[in-house]
Amino acid sequence: MTIPVFDGHNDFLLRLLRDPANRDRTWLTDTGEGHLDLPRIRAGGFAGGFFAVYLPSPETEDAPDLAVAKENPPYRLPLPDEIPYAEALPVALAMVGHLKWMERQGGLRIVRSVADIRACMDEGVVAAILHFEGAEAISEDLDSLHVWHGMGLRSLGPVWSRPTRFGHGVPFAFPATPDTGEGLTDAGKRLVAECNALRILVDLSHLNEKGFDDVARLSDAPLVATHSNAHALTPSSRNLTDRQLALIRDTDGMVGLNYAVGFLREDGRPEAFGGFEPVMRHLDHLLDRLGDTRVGLGSDFDGATIPADLADAAGLPRLIDAMRAHGYDEPLIARLAHGNWLRVLEKTWGQ
Structure with a gap:
């Protein structure tokens, strides 16, 4: 029996943003491109997850080549400049428009409650959480936050690495700690x-350590990192230290394991590997630090290089089989695959 997987993060909407003329083909057919489309989602038991609105930085001639830098650790690259609100707004609207279009095709529904997610899972419909990976499209007066909430926004990360008017993210760096700059601004608080x-869930992935600590001090909700791994095993600036994991545990929060190979390999290189051993090592560490009700999956599908034997959403049963072979029992696998996400979302959303 296929175990349904509810996932903490994907960048599929970015693919539609870059090629809107072919979105029927990209979403509705198995092209073999990227990691997600409706046929492969159904084949792999991908029940739903956080669909990210991520705004790509404008390309400049002097921008560093991230892919080349990652091939040769150690590396530390400067962050792109902040994207102004006026420039961010139409891009975010276009991406949310693509998600609304996906909903109109059938087979996917934008969800606003755990009851919605459970209904989608019962009906075999993809449950999509509208998530902002970076708050560039939110005005400093927060009026637009209420507009986006009315459109279905239920999860938000204050930053995607580059700075926003709300806070600061971690640079692309290895080896490095997440202690890389100032905390939240007054607007961020x-x-x-x-x-x-x-x-609205506040996502801690991409936020630097001082910003993380500010959220931990200010928020009355469980602390959640939708797609991050263990810094103790892979010392990337994007991964979470054991101290941060303890803060998440103490709020009964959640971490979704990121499939990006650069955040799983000990050497930080972005080369795909065979098998699932690095995935299991990170899962073991997260389970040890957080407990078995606070760990889930946060793939980064369509936003990262992932393990070769996983390949795409259709490969999720192979990941589940690897968990069994590693010694995880069926109740634990079900919690990792979807149960823990539903638990923390119910605590956060209150419904």
């Missing part, structure tokens, strides 16, 4: 408070 009031 107001953003956390308003997200709490609206019951």
Whole structure:
């Protein structure tokens, strides 16, 4: 029996943003390109997850080549400049428009509650959480946050690495700690408070350590990192230290394991590997530090290089089989695959 997987992060909407003329082909057919499309989602038991609105930085002639740098650790690259609100807004609207289009095709539904997710799982419909990976499309007065919430926004990361008016992210660096700069701005602190009031999940992935600590101090919701791994095993700036994991545990929060090979390999290189041993090592570490009700999956599908034997969403049963072979029992696998996400979302959203 296929175990349904609810996932903490994907960048599929970015593919539609870059090629809107072919979105029927990209979403509705198995092209073998990228990691997600509706046929492979159904084949792999991908029940749903966080669909990210991520705004790519404008390309410049002097921008560093991240792919080349990652091939040769150690590396540390400067972050792109902040994207102004006026420039971010139409791009975010276009990406949310693509998600709304996907909903109109049938087979996917934008969800606003755990009851919605459970209904989708019962019906075999993909449950999509509208998530902002970076808050560039939110005005400093937060009025637009309420507009986005009305459109279905239920999860938000204040930053995607580059700075925003709300806070600072981690640079692309290995080896490095997440202690890389200042904490939340005053606007960022107001953003956390308003997200709490609206019951919008605040995502800690990509946020630097001081910003993480600010959220931990200010938020009354469980601390959640939707797609991050263990810094103790892979010392990337994007991974979470054991101290951060302890803070997440103490709030009964959640970490979704990221499939990006550069955040799984000990050497930080972006080369795909065979098998699932690095995945299991990180899962073991997260389970040891967080407990078995606070760990899930956060693939980064369509946003990263992933293990060769996983390949795409259709490969999720192979990951589940690897968990069995590693010694995880069926109740634990079900919690990792979807149960823990439903638990923490119910605590965060209150429904």
